[in-house]
Amino acid sequence: MTPTTHVRRKAVVTGAARGIGAAVARRLAGDGLAVGVIDLDEADCAETVEAITSAGGAAPAVAADVAADVADEVAVAAAVARIAAAFGPPTVLVNNAGVGPRADLVDMTTRQWDTVLGINLNGPFFAARAVCPHMVTAGWGRIVNMSSISAVGDAGRVDHAGAKAGLIGFTKSLALQLGPQGVTANAIAPGFVVSDMTGASARRLGLSFEEFRHRAEQSIPVGRVGLPDDVAHTASFLVSPGAGFVSGRVVHVAGGPVD
Numbered sequence: 122m123t124p125t126t127h128v129r130r131k132a133v134v135t136g137a138a139r140g141i142g143a144a145v146a147r148r149l150a151g152d153g154l155a156v157g158v159i160d161l162d163e164a165d166c167a168e169t170v171e172a173i174t175s176a177g178g179a180a181p182a183v184a185a186d187v188a189a190d191v192a193d194e195v196a197v198a199a200a201v202a203r204i205a206a207a208f209g210p211p212t213v214l215v216n217n218a219g220v221g222p223r224a225d226l227v228d229m230t231t232r233q234w235d236t237v238l239g240i241n242l243n244g245p246f247f248a249a250r251a252v253c254p255h256m257v258t259a260g261w262g263r264i265v266n267m268s269s270i271s272a273v274g275d276a277g278r279v280d281h282a283g284a285k286a287g288l289i290g291f292t293k294s295l296a297l298q299l300g301p302q303g304v305t306a307n308a309i310a311p312g313f314v315v316s317d318m319t320g321a322s323a324r325r326l327g328l329s330f331e332e333f334r335h336r337a338e339q340s341i342p343v344g345r346v347g348l349p350d351d352v353a354h355t356a357s358f359l360v361s362p363g364a365g366f367v368s369g370r371v372v373h374v375a376g377g378p379v380d
Contacts, residue, residue, distance in 0.1 A: 131211040132360065133157045133204055135191050135248055136218030138165035140316040141267065144349030145215050145356045146184070147173055152357055154213060156184045157204030159197075159248075163188035191218045191244030192236070201251035210255035213360045216245035216288075217267045221281040221318050223325055234280045241284035242291070249295065253304070262304035263360040266292045267352075268371060270312045270379050285310070289371055296369030305368035307359045312375025313337040314347035342377035 132149050136142040138160035150156045150173040158166045158173075166186030173184040189200035204211055219241045224233060245266050256262025268285045275282040288308060295306035313319060315334070323333035337346050352374050358364055359372070373379045 129153060129155050129208075130213055131155045131157070131204070131208045132213035132215065133159065133201060133211045133248065133252055134215045134217060135159045135244065136267075137169050138162060139169075140318075141311065141314060141349045141352045142215075142217040143169045143172070144353040145217060147176070148350070148353035148357050149213070149215075149360065150184055151176065152361070154360075155208040157200075157208065157211060158184055158186045159189050159191070159200050159204075160186075160218070161188060161190060191216075191248065192239035194243075194247040194250075197244070197247040198251045201248065205255065210259065211252055212256050212259050212262045214248055214252045214263070215265045215267070215356055215360070216248055218244050219267060219269075219284075221269075221271070221278055223277040223322070224280075225277075226279055229280060237280040238284045238287075241281065242287050245288060245291065253299065256299070256304045257302045260303045262299070262302075263364070264292070264295060264299075264304065264306040265356050265359050266306070266308045268292070268308040268310040270310050270373060270375050272310060272371075273380060292371070293369045300368055303365075305359075305365060307364075307367060307369065308371045309352060309355050309359070310371050310373045310375070310379065311352050312347055312373065312377075312379070313341065314349060314352060314374075316349065319346075341375070345376065347374060347376060 132154045134146045137146040137158040146156050158169050160166045170184040170186045187200040189196040268288045271282045272285040292308040323330045
């Protein structure tokens with residue numbers, strides 16, 4: 122089953138106040154979807170919504186901002202319900218919210234571990250659980266979970282790597298479970314993408330962002346680092362009606378192969 126052309130699809134994008142999430146939200150709105158923007162700070166969410174609604178275009182852009190901690194299952198359920206009330210049932214979900222602080226294993230606190238897994242792994246579970254009934258009822262849906270190349274191993278972030286690897290298993294399991302209901306589930310695994318997270322990594326290493334970026338470019342086959350729009354283009358395809366035969370896959374947006 123595919124959505125009828127005259128019905129505007131509704132999407133939920135978490136962590137959409139800035140960076141990759143904001144780029145995805147803007148791209149989906151440009152594709153004609155109504156977009157529910159979820160992040161911690163409502164004022165930051167409102168900036169993304171303003172960017173969407175002021176962009177113009179042939180079809181009026183529709184977006185709403187909702188403040189919610191994705192690690193809080195009650196808050197996530199309430200945010201999805203609010204978006205559904207504003208637009209109608211969402212059938213597209215992009216789980217983008219994530220954090221990735223660095224710490225050696227022996228220095229990592231239980232609180233940091235729980236925080237990273239709570240946002241990076243529990244959050245997608247809470248959001249998918251809240252949105253999936255709408256997809257199943259519609260007989261159509263798209264889920265995109267934002268993993269990372271860290272999923273193959275990251276010496277400085279065992280918590281982040283563990284969560285992102287777990288997210289891949291979660292994605293593949295959703296694809297198996299929900300495929301018969303017309304719902305696909307895929308993961309995007311970005312490499313070095315210009316963002317607050319990569320900026321923080323540069324500061325931890327005592328480097329300017331320009332130097333950090335230059336070093337990264339030397340190891341990337343295409344000779345440049347990624348931009349949020351690179352990830353947004355991929356998300357746009359995966360949530361499109363035409364991507365219905367792609368499910369349970371991990372797409373590396375990293376400028377080259379990832380082992």
